[in-house]
Amino acid sequence: MNRLLKVSVIVAVVLCFGGVIYAADSNEFGQLLSKIKTYDFDKSRVDCIKVSDMIREASGKPEMKGMEKQLDAFLESDATYAAKDFVCRELSIAGTEASVPALASMLTDEKVSDIARYALERIPGPAVDDALRKALPKAEGKAKIGIINTLGVRGDKKAVESLAKLTNDANETVAVAAVAALSRIDDQGATDAIARAKDKATGAIKTAALDAYLRCADRLAAKGQKNAAGAIYKELYAANEPMIVRVAAARGMIETAGDKTGEVVVEMLKSADKPIQTVAIATLKEVAKTDVIKAAMEQIPNLEAIQQAQLISALADCGDKVALPTVLAAAKNSHDFVRVTALRAMGTLGDVSSVDMLVAAAVSSGGEEQKAAQESLYRLRGPDVDDAILKKLPDAEPKAKVELVRSCEQRDIKKSVPVLMKTAKDADAKVRIESIKALRALAGPQDIPALIELQLAASGNDRGELEKTVVVVSKKIPEDKGQGQAVLAALPLAKDLDAKCSLLSVLGKIGDESALPVLREALGDKDDQVKDAAVRALSDWPTATPAADLLKVAQTSENQVHKTLALRGYVRLAGLKSNRPAEETMKMYKDAMALAADVSEKKMVLSGLGSTDSFEAMQMAESYLGDKELKEEAEAAVMKIAEERAKNSPRISAQTKDILQKVIDGTTNESVREQAQKLLKQGK
Amino acid sequence: MSENNKVNRRGFLKTAAGVAAGAITIPYIVPSSVFGADGSVAPSNRLHVGMIGVGGQGTWDMRGFLDKSETLVVAVCDIDVKHQKLAKAETDLKYGNSDCKTYLDFRDVIARSDIDIISTAIPDHWHSIPAIMAAEAGKDIYGQKPLARTIKEGRAICDAVKRYGRIWQTGSWQRSVYNFRRACELVRNGRIGKVHTVEVGLPTGSTRGNESIKPVPEGVDWDMWLGPAPWVPFRGILHWDWRWIMDYSGGQMTDWAGHHIDIAHWALDLEHTGPVEIEGHGTYPKDGIFNVPYQYKVTTKYANGLTMIIANDRQLPHGMGACFYGDKGWLHVTRDEPIHAEPKSVVDEVIGPNEIHLYESKDHFQNFLDCIKSRRETITPAEIAHRSLTPALLGEISMLTGRKLKWDPEKEAIIGDEEASRMLSRPMRSPWHLYM
Numbered sequence A: 001m002n003r004l005l006k007v008s009v010i011v012a013v014v015l016c017f018g019g020v021i022y023a024a025d026s027n028e029f030g031q032l033l034s035k036i037k038t039y040d041f042d043k044s045r046v047d048c049i050k051v052s053d054m055i056r057e058a059s060g061k062p063e064m065k066g067m068e069k070q071l072d073a074f075l076e077s078d079a080t081y082a083a084k085d086f087v088c089r090e091l092s093i094a095g096t097e098a099s100v101p102a103l104a105s106m107l108t109d110e111k112v113s114d115i116a117r118y119a120l121e122r123i124p125g126p127a128v129d130d131a132l133r134k135a136l137p138k139a140e141g142k143a144k145i146g147i148i149n150t151l152g153v154r155g156d157k158k159a160v161e162s163l164a165k166l167t168n169d170a171n172e173t174v175a176v177a178a179v180a181a182l183s184r185i186d187d188q189g190a191t192d193a194i195a196r197a198k199d200k201a202t203g204a205i206k207t208a209a210l211d212a213y214l215r216c217a218d219r220l221a222a223k224g225q226k227n228a229a230g231a232i233y234k235e236l237y238a239a240n241e242p243m244i245v246r247v248a249a250a251r252g253m254i255e256t257a258g259d260k261t262g263e264v265v266v267e268m269l270k271s272a273d274k275p276i277q278t279v280a281i282a283t284l285k286e287v288a289k290t291d292v293i294k295a296a297m298e299q300i301p302n303l304e305a306i307q308q309a310q311l312i313s314a315l316a317d318c319g320d321k322v323a324l325p326t327v328l329a330a331a332k333n334s335h336d337f338v339r340v341t342a343l344r345a346m347g348t349l350g351d352v353s354s355v356d357m358l359v360a361a362a363v364s365s366g367g368e369e370q371k372a373a374q375e376s377l378y379r380l381r382g383p384d385v386d387d388a389i390l391k392k393l394p395d396a397e398p399k400a401k402v403e404l405v406r407s408c409e410q411r412d413i414k415k416s417v418p419v420l421m422k423t424a425k426d427a428d429a430k431v432r433i434e435s436i437k438a439l440r441a442l443a444g445p446q447d448i449p450a451l452i453e454l455q456l457a458a459s460g461n462d463r464g465e466l467e468k469t470v471v472v473v474s475k476k477i478p479e480d481k482g483q484g485q486a487v488l489a490a491l492p493l494a495k496d497l498d499a500k501c502s503l504l505s506v507l508g509k510i511g512d513e514s515a516l517p518v519l520r521e522a523l524g525d526k527d528d529q530v531k532d533a534a535v536r537a538l539s540d541w542p543t544a545t546p547a548a549d550l551l552k553v554a555q556t557s558e559n560q561v562h563k564t565l566a567l568r569g570y571v572r573l574a575g576l577k578s579n580r581p582a583e584e585t586m587k588m589y590k591d592a593m594a595l596a597a598d599v600s601e602k603k604m605v606l607s608g609l610g611s612t613d614s615f616e617a618m619q620m621a622e623s624y625l626g627d628k629e630l631k632e633e634a635e636a637a638v639m640k641i642a643e644e645r646a647k648n649s650p651r652i653s654a655q656t657k658d659i660l661q662k663v664i665d666g667t668t669n670e671s672v673r674e675q676a677q678k679l680l681k682q683g684k
Numbered sequence B: 001m002s003e004n005n006k007v008n009r010r011g012f013l014k015t016a017a018g019v020a021a022g023a024i025t026i027p028y029i030v031p032s033s034v035f036g037a038d039g040s041v042a043p044s045n046r047l048h049v050g051m052i053g054v055g056g057q058g059t060w061d062m063r064g065f066l067d068k069s070e071t072l073v074v075a076v077c078d079i080d081v082k083h084q085k086l087a088k089a090e091t092d093l094k095y096g097n098s099d100c101k102t103y104l105d106f107r108d109v110i111a112r113s114d115i116d117i118i119s120t121a122i123p124d125h126w127h128s129i130p131a132i133m134a135a136e137a138g139k140d141i142y143g144q145k146p147l148a149r150t151i152k153e154g155r156a157i158c159d160a161v162k163r164y165g166r167i168w169q170t171g172s173w174q175r176s177v178y179n180f181r182r183a184c185e186l187v188r189n190g191r192i193g194k195v196h197t198v199e200v201g202l203p204t205g206s207t208r209g210n211e212s213i214k215p216v217p218e219g220v221d222w223d224m225w226l227g228p229a230p231w232v233p234f235r236g237i238l239h240w241d242w243r244w245i246m247d248y249s250g251g252q253m254t255d256w257a258g259h260h261i262d263i264a265h266w267a268l269d270l271e272h273t274g275p276v277e278i279e280g281h282g283t284y285p286k287d288g289i290f291n292v293p294y295q296y297k298v299t300t301k302y303a304n305g306l307t308m309i310i311a312n313d314r315q316l317p318h319g320m321g322a323c324f325y326g327d328k329g330w331l332h333v334t335r336d337e338p339i340h341a342e343p344k345s346v347v348d349e350v351i352g353p354n355e356i357h358l359y360e361s362k363d364h365f366q367n368f369l370d371c372i373k374s375r376r377e378t379i380t381p382a383e384i385a386h387r388s389l390t391p392a393l394l395g396e397i398s399m400l401t402g403r404k405l406k407w408d409p410e411k412e413a414i415i416g417d418e419e420a421s422r423m424l425s426r427p428m429r430s431p432w433h434l435y436m
Helices: A002-036 A046-058 A063-075 A081-094 A097-104 A113-120 A126-138 A141-154 A157-166 A172-183 A188-200 A203-222 A226-236 A243-255 A258-269 A274-287 A290-297 A305-318 A321-330 A336-349 A352-364 A367-379 A385-392 A398-410 A414-423 A429-442 A445-457 A460-474 A485-493 A497-510 A513-523 A528-539 A547-556 A560-575 A582-595 A599-609 A615-622 A631-648 A654-666 A670-682 B009-017 B056-066 B081-095 B106-110 B128-136 B151-163 B178-188 B222-226 B252-268 B344-348 B364-374 B382-401 B418-424
Strands: B047-052 B071-077 B101-103 B117-120 B140-143 B168-170 B195-202 B277-283 B295-301 B307-312 B321-326 B329-333 B340-342 B405-408 B413-415
Touching: A002 A046, A002 A063, A046 A063, A046 A081, A063 A081, A063 A097, A081 A097, A081 A113, A081 B418, A097 A113, A097 A126, A113 A126, A113 A141, A126 A141, A126 A157, A141 A157, A141 A172, A157 A172, A157 A188, A172 A188, A172 A203, A188 A203, A203 A226, A203 A243, A203 B151, A226 A243, A243 A258, A243 A274, A243 B151, A258 A274, A258 A290, A274 A290, A274 A305, A290 A305, A290 A321, A305 A321, A305 A336, A305 B364, A321 A336, A321 A352, A336 A352, A336 A367, A352 A367, A352 A385, A352 A398, A367 A398, A385 A398, A385 A414, A398 A414, A398 A429, A414 A429, A414 A445, A429 A445, A429 A460, A445 A460, A445 A485, A445 A497, A460 A485, A460 A497, A485 A497, A485 A513, A497 A513, A497 A528, A513 A528, A513 A547, A528 A547, A528 A560, A547 A560, A547 A582, A560 A582, A560 A599, A582 A599, A582 A615, A599 A615, A599 A631, A615 A631, A615 A654, A631 A654, A631 A670, A654 A670, B047 B056, B047 B106, B056 B071, B056 B081, B056 B117, B056 B364, B071 B081, B071 B106, B081 B101, B101 B106, B106 B117, B106 B128, B117 B128, B128 B140, B128 B151, B140 B364, B151 B382, B168 B364, B168 B382, B178 B252, B178 B321, B178 B329, B195 B252, B252 B307, B252 B321, B252 B382, B277 B382, B295 B382, B307 B382, B329 B344, B340 B344, B382 B405, B382 B418, B413 B418
Parallel strands: B047 B071, B047 B117, B071 B101, B117 B140, B140 B168, B195 B307
Antiparallel strands: B195 B321, B277 B295, B277 B405, B295 B307, B321 B329, B329 B340, B405 B413
């Protein structure tokens, strides 16, 4: 007796203790729920968020059971729609079968049926299905359709009979929903019901049934039941079904044909219906077996040009080289778009044996066809393609040579450099130019002496292109490793003035500072041609380092051409990006303006000034607003500077506003005025 | 007359493109010469386009079609009559006639047998139903990203597109920009070595206070706008800002998944798979009408050991874009910037003919139109868009449950978390369902 009492007391204490803890949590949760009873969509969500957080915290813990009970009770309370909507959303994630009674009671009420379903559809367990099935006959309108939809989503096999009956419903929306729901239920009875609906129905219900039947077949196929799936596809492939259904069925037939895939593909390629031919071609990649590809290839002569082109592309996508002879033959097709397609396919399927054919096509055609041949030549895969190209290059005809040289560049064949050095001296001008351009991409620093040799021996356009090549290749050397050394070393080799000037020009574009003394010395050369070359080279310099040299020439030269060239170069260098203080840049422009001899030179200075991001530059430009001849350039410079400054600082200073107002008042250019007004408006 | 001219041009366009011809896959583009020396096509021979959703993005897409000689925009549809009128005015002005028809219900556009292309730019919760219906009706589809609001809806779109052999282009246009393809080719060809981590930076979200219930603006069909989403009264959120509300969107993370996650997948050859582990942490608004996270960080692991971190730009060192970290260096690509890499020489590397060359498109709309003619898969088919979006949608579920998820990318199932699995789909408001 004592022992029993003891045990009873312990149990009571435990229960009581547990109850106290539960009550504490439960109270907090309950209080929150009371608060949200009046929640509406335009109110604060703070308490709802707290409820959500508590539910998430309780997920998988024993206390969730009690909380769920409170949520269910909440649904039966007089809470607002918004509050119940919120609770249903919570139950959709945290709810269990325990919530079914509360939710099921809402199902037939069209006002709240959707929110109840929102929860029920996601809650697992047969009790939910039972409740939905039970509600179905009592529900009407949208509530009924919603229940049908949810039964489908849940794949409830026990609902098949009821849903099957509803496929005959007088309400078309209900019948369509029933058909769609049946298609989501993995059950033979459901599939049979859809088949019956397909045969009996018309209009939207028939369309839905055909789609549903296809999805049943797809599911069977995915489960490996290819015969059953194939039978449905075959039934739907019948000539009297809509073409889009036949197309889908044809795809299914091919995918489930197993060993007979080739036969099915051929049968479809022989079809009188182009869409069927097309779907057979489209599906080829998914069933890409060599025997099927071969069977399809044999049908090419029987296809119209459009389908031929489509099939050739499909063959390329399959990537099986067995198709190469067919593609080669198609490259000679009488239809240009078939030829283009075949030439493009060669890039994927071709190999070393395709080089001649692609070169010939690139040489003999133009437009898209030539582009296709060229691109495929550039893309041909295989370890021996590059060697084949190099082997053919020296003895090819000029036009073929051009194509082969281009392919060396595009294929990045570094080992082609010695060959290209030779073709850069070819008798054919186009071959030479293409070779020099290819060398620009492929040659390395070790090739610079040879390139300079070519440069010095060349003339005219060739020399110009070679100068560019020497510059580009020299710049492949790291900046601190003497980019101009090879050119400097070659200077003594220049046999005539033209050659020397050509090298000086290259030195200017490279911009290696160790070349500056040489160029400065050349400024004082006794020969005007050399001086001219030196001024131009310094003007091309990539940084402002030789600016002072150019200024000096502009100030002191007695040769007007050199003066002009130097001033132009000086303004160019002033405009290059630099870390020097803004006032130094301003001084450069002021010096340049002081030296500008005529209107065109002044315009040039103002144009350069426009790239300077400083208020002083704007003021300088402003000072020319009243000059009739320079007004236009001055306005442009002011606007350019002002806009650039506005990007960094939207607030416009009073002084800038004054200048802009001056532009507005004085300009005759409407666009400039609008631009200035817009800036002023933005800056307010 | 040359041989190619013997092919009836209308026949070519229409039979190569529509159900009249069926479906095909061709990798190579039919030359513009087929359409005439200058590439022009008579109006009666053009592919007819029906635009569903002509707000900001939809108008942008509409202009994409208006600019093409092969297409004719014949229908514009929107739940906002104002949008309809503006879109029709622009279309009529372009064509110099008044032929473009306006619609409120997208089903009426899809039902038109003369329409070959459906283009959709509508809120995310509306993406699946019209897409599936359009596929069933034999239309080719230009669909805006993200592909769908849930993973199951995305799968249903992919299945429908495949079932009916439709050509699908997702609005993930970055794939048609040289810089992105170039970056992906450099990564794919191992220029930064074996990639172990990729950071995907997407925009940061925003918050907003609670909104009062307001009268529905004149000319707006609010019930149609809500469609399959739960009923709520109109609170002033209609265009654009729907993307901050969970019923309609997953926020910036899911919105932009179709851009930078897509690029990350492309570069890493993960386009047909997905992560195996996902752990997300988000900062959600404490109140207000917006309820998607404005800050987020999702760490995903792939079966090959790769880690992908998806986060709002402010939480990542390189901000927006995709930044790949390999055992030989790193590479970052984003919009309007050159590719940055370490070592710097990586950006100048040449990809040789025997290396991997990715699908090339120089014009996203043109790629779609070319594929309609050739029946080749586009540069961003539905399946790829679905896989690009999946990590973000799983990240969203992880954030909502507060748990790390395990994912089977083959079966597309969450492993061992029944509650989280419930969020792979969403119940739809009646009468809407996936297979209307």
